[in-house]
Amino acid sequence: MxxxxxxxxxxxxxxxxxxxxxxxxxxxxxxxxxxxxxxxxxxxxxxxxxxxxxxxxxxxxxxREPLQHITGRAYFRYLELQVGPGVFVPRPETEIMVDWAITTLHAMDVADPLVVDLGTGSGAIAISIAQEVPRSRVHAVELDPKAAEWARHNVETTGHAGRVTVHLGDMHSAVPELNGRADLVISNPPYVPSAERDQVPPEVRQYDPQLALWSGQDGLDAVRGLTTTGARLLRPGGHMAIEHGDGQGIEMPRLFPESAGWRDVVNHKDLARRDRFVVMRRAESED
Missing domain, CATH: 1.10.8 (Helicase, Ruva Protein; domain 3)
Known part of the structure; x- marks a missing residue:
């Protein structure tokens, strides 16, 4: 043997x-x-x-040190990314949301789609979209300076420096120059309820950046902020996708009502058949 x-x-x-x-x-x-x-x-x-x-x-x-911190690499769709202390390790569940985003972008009648990735972390979402939607222009926003450096490094090493721009800033106020221009906004925001801190695995609780995890008592503070951020960035008819936690999908229609200009709010499931991300469309100007 x-x-x-x-x-x-x-x-x-x-x-x-x-x-x-x-x-x-x-x-x-x-x-x-x-x-x-x-x-x-x-x-x-x-x-x-x-x-x-x-x-x-x-x-x-x-x-319980994360596997990806030991090897220094994380796999996401067709990418091998470098990760380590200071950056959120991308999860396979997020790949399903990115697949939806890529399919949606390919279906758009837009030559050079403009995408904003809010809370980019390692850059996994932004780089995947740039790689799989060749004419897209992707702006990746990250609040944590250490994580932003990891994202910039991954953008460079994967050869997408000309297509992905990393911005250091708050996802709720960054890139005002793109207001009303984005064809797609996508985000894997922090969504873990602070009340569940003791239930989170050690690999997450002790090693992932705190900014990438906790989002208020019910975990929805960041998502609530995205209701106005998405409205600010999207063009009429533009799409948004947001990852969320188990059991949070039921709240999404209430957070993105038609009265606020949102249409077609739909939850999508992960491979375990749990609600994992929500998508919606910004109302057309004539709606």
């Missing part, structure tokens, strides 16, 4: 006992990182090449 695969089995057991939700995947990702191969090529690592650094990485993960 391949020695590394045997060690991965041992690591999987240790991570499972530590409460890691995906112990086998994490054990394999750490092994691939340490040995410089892809996960599907782990069987090619010979016994002589086994690196004891693997067990140092397993020990770090065992005490």
């Amino acid at each position: 391949n020695f590394l695969l045997d060690e991965i089995a041992r690591a999987t057991q240790r991570l499972a006992e530590a409460g890691i939700s995906s112990p086998r995947t994490d054990a394999e990702e750490l092994a691939a990182f340490v040995h410089g191969v892809r996960r599907d090529s782990l069987h090619t690592v010979s016994d002589a090449e086994f690196d004891a650094l693997y067990w140092e990485c397993v020990a770090r993960r065992e005490v």
Whole structure:
């Protein structure tokens, strides 16, 4: 039996006992990182090449340091992004919202769509849109200076510096020069209720930036602000997508009423069939 695969089995057991939700995947990702191969090529690592650094990485993960902080990378759609302390680690759930946004942009009768990503973090959403909607122009807004630096770095290393502009500023007041011009506004804002602080996994509570997590007692403070921000930035008929937490979808129609100029407010589910993001359209001028 391949020695590394045997060690991965041992690591999987240790991570499972530590409460890691995906112990086998994490054990394999750490092994691939340490040995410089892809996960599907782990069987090619010979016994002589086994690196004891693997067990140092397993020990770090065992005490709930995020996998992505250990490897320094996060995968999002077709991207490999660099992440670490000071930036929110992008989640797979957000990919579904981005897929909706990309499909919507392709369906628009707009040659060079203008997109605003509010609370960009690592830049995952903004860069994905720039990559998959080739003529789009994306403005990414981030309040946290450390996170903004991670976003700028990822924009540069993925080769999208000419298409994605990172702005340091508050999502609710930034880029006033784009008022009434955006074809699409998209955001994965903070939405964790402060009342649920003790229920959040250690990887999130201890390592993700606080600005990216908490948003008032019910978790909806940032989303409430986006009701006016979206209205400010969008052109008539423009679209907006906002990620939200479990159980918050029921509040969205009330926050984006027709009386405030919103149309077609619809919740979309994630792969676990839970409401995960809401989309809406700004009323046409003749509505």
